[in-house]
Amino acid sequence: MVMHEDLSTEELHRLVRAYAKCWLAHDGCWFLAVEEERGLEEAIRQDERAWARFAPLEALAEALCFRTSSPMGGFARGSSGSSRHKPDQ
16 A cells, blocks of 8 residues: 555645545536436535535645645635636536
8 A cells, every 4th residue: 555655745635636636536426416306406505515514624724734824825715616726528
């Protein structure tokens, strides 16, 4: 098992991008599952509720990670999280 401490900077960057893509894929799968089960309107409503809960936690994690004084970390935010950390398309 490879430990994160043993990875080069480039390998760590690739790993972060892979994690970001997996996170985005999971979010999409979650939304589609709710849409299939409950319909589009309910999926949107639940998505908005989930992001309302998650966004402050994500902002705090970013602030702690980058040691910023602002809980928002100084990043522009949208309904889907930090724009700075979106995976490469």
